[in-house]
Amino acid sequence: MSSGPQQSGGDTCVLSGSAVVDGPERWGALGVQGRCAAYVLALRPWSFSASLIPVALGSALAYKLEGSLDLLVLLVCATAVLLVHGAGNLVNTYYDFSKGIDHKKSDDRTLVDQILTPQDVVMFGAALYSAGCLCATLLYFLSTLRLEHLALIYFGGLSSSFLYTGGIGLKYVALGDVVILITFGPLAVMFAHAVQVGYLSVLPLVYAVPLALNTEAILHSNNTRDMDSDKQAGIVTLAILLGPALSYVIYNLLLFVPYLLFCILATRYTISMALPLLTLPMAFPLERQFRRQCYAQIPQKTAKLNLLMGLFYVFGIILAPQGSLPLL
Numbered sequence: 001m002s003s004g005p006q007q008s009g010g011d012t013c014v015l016s017g018s019a020v021v022d023g024p025e026r027w028g029a030l031g032v033q034g035r036c037a038a039y040v041l042a043l044r045p046w047s048f049s050a051s052l053i054p055v056a057l058g059s060a061l062a063y064k065l066e067g068s069l070d071l072l073v074l075l076v077c078a079t080a081v082l083l084v085h086g087a088g089n090l091v092n093t094y095y096d097f098s099k100g101i102d103h104k105k106s107d108d109r110t111l112v113d114q115i116l117t118p119q120d121v122v123m124f125g126a127a128l129y130s131a132g133c134l135c136a137t138l139l140y141f142l143s144t145l146r147l148e149h150l151a152l153i154y155f156g157g158l159s160s161s162f163l164y165t166g167g168i169g170l171k172y173v174a175l176g177d178v179v180i181l182i183t184f185g186p187l188a189v190m191f192a193h194a195v196q197v198g199y200l201s202v203l204p205l206v207y208a209v210p211l212a213l214n215t216e217a218i219l220h221s222n223n224t225r226d227m228d229s230d231k232q233a234g235i236v237t238l239a240i241l242l243g244p245a246l247s248y249v250i251y252n253l254l255l256f257v258p259y260l261l262f263c264i265l266a267t268r269y270t271i272s273m274a275l276p277l278l279t280l281p282m283a284f285p286l287e288r289q290f291r292r293q294c295y296a297q298i299p300q301k302t303a304k305l306n307l308l309m310g311l312f313y314v315f316g317i318i319l320a321p322q323g324s325l326p327l328l
């Protein structure tokens, strides 16, 4: 684990480093337990709330607006989405390593530090995709959603998770942000809603907007932090195209526009929509850290904010008086 001071933008940033790495000898010495921990950490579980919250949001909407909530369907749906997300993270680990993008100082050093072999990562990713497909099959039997609709959304999510870095590698041509905005927002929310109510609806897409923007803030801070090494590796991200100053503007928009939307919802519809505003005090230190270019832990801290903001958003929907939520 790296820790120490980093001079940046005239301020000193304290680096607390990634939680993943201790060195291959240590993992080897830990035996089966150590290998299991290596597999779990390779998934980068700190990011999982980004896919679980949209599932909670879609299910809360189904419960509140249609009165439908099946806990088993919710559990299987959350597992499917988590498995596809985890597999996407592994595909990202594999391709970033094979293209020489991950290095000794990267957030993800599973392959760089030989904690796992590329073969391990490929096998693990394939196992997660297979388990995800099993869950989708189970959902077909548990939900009344038509097969073609279920397959369309599920395989849309699965192919996005692969194509983010695999195949054409959308992340490498500055399209990663679009993939994240769509998959972690509208797609996952619509999926969770559709398996509960049994049909596709545009309403969850609209409710997904504030959450999707905040989730994209996680990725954008990640890409801003990695700007120099990504440039050296010859890939193009939105952060590289924009540069540090505009990237800061975009980060602020992604961080604060959702709060503006919650203010509008709270004043025009129901006060319970003001609940996510309770996380505003967590957003200001992130803005300051970004401005000082202390990027080290911003993605993880933004993910924490995303989890809390998302939870308050879901509670806000559940607590809203009947008939008070906008139906478009």
Ligand SMILES: CC(C)=CCC/C(C)=C/CC/C(C)=C/CC/C(C)=C/COP(=O)(O)OP(=O)(O)O
Pocket: 051, 080, 081, 082, 084, 085, 088, 089, 092, 096, 107, 108, 153, 154, 155, 157, 158, 160, 161, 162, 164, 171, 179, 180, 183, 184, 187, 188, 191, 219, 222, 223, 226
């Ligand atoms: C609707 C269904 C069934 C599923 C949706 C499930 C989801 C949310 C899938 C998205 C999977 C996906 C695109 C994963 C990629 C995650 C990601 C942004 C990894 C980070 O990549 P880097 O930008 O390389 O970050 P690092 O620098 O930390 O490696």
Ligand SMILES: Cc1cc(O)c2ccccc2c1O
Pocket: 044, 047, 048, 050, 089, 180, 184, 215, 216, 218, 219, 220, 222, 299
């Ligand atoms: C690993 C990782 C890293 C990220 O920066 C993410 C950002 C948004 C959503 C998911 C992410 C993720 O899984």
